[in-house]
Amino acid sequence: MDIIIPRALVATTPATFLNDIISLEEVYTKDEIVNVLKSTRERISNKVCILVAERYQIPAFARFAI
Numbered sequence: 001m002d003i004i005i006p007r008a009l010v011a012t013t014p015a016t017f018l019n020d021i022i023s024l025e026e027v028y029t030k031d032e033i034v035n036v037l038k039s040t041r042e043r044i045s046n047k048v049c050i051l052v053a054e055r056y057q058i059p060a061f062a063r064f065a066i
Helices: 004-009 017-025 030-039 046-056
Strands: none
Touching: 004 017, 004 030, 017 030, 017 046, 030 046
16 A cells, blocks of 8 residues: 555646546545555655645645745
8 A cells, every 4th residue: 555555646647647546546545545645755746645635625735845
């Protein structure tokens, strides 16, 4: 889970995000996805974090400070 979730989303784009997140949701819960993304050391973009937050209607979070 800690490896698969970030790697599945590291290369996602707004155009492919829906398909990518649906694939993850078939295996993992919303809470698992969010918690892994918040704690991973993988280079997940802030844009992906915002897309995840919007999908789950949670406060936006970022991996990197701007």
